[in-house]
Amino acid sequence: MFMLSEDDALAIHAAHQERGELAAAVELRRRFLGITRNDEALRVVRLIAARLEVTDANASDGRGLPKQGSPS
Helix, strand or coil: CCCCCHHHHHHHHHHHHHHCHHHHHHHHHHHCCCCCCHHHHHHHHHHHHHHHHHHHHHHECCCCCECCCCCC
């Protein structure tokens, strides 16, 4: 088990969005040397991506704009 900071999650998510799943797995393994298997890294990357997509969807109105009344 490990703890993921917001900065780590955002960097991994950015790698996933810009360069794909494998690049995000490489970024994850670069930051967390204890993760040595690619299949485990890919599983964690998918969890991070799914979590941040849900968070992004809850924070926007579906068009990427903040919901009415929510802080920007």
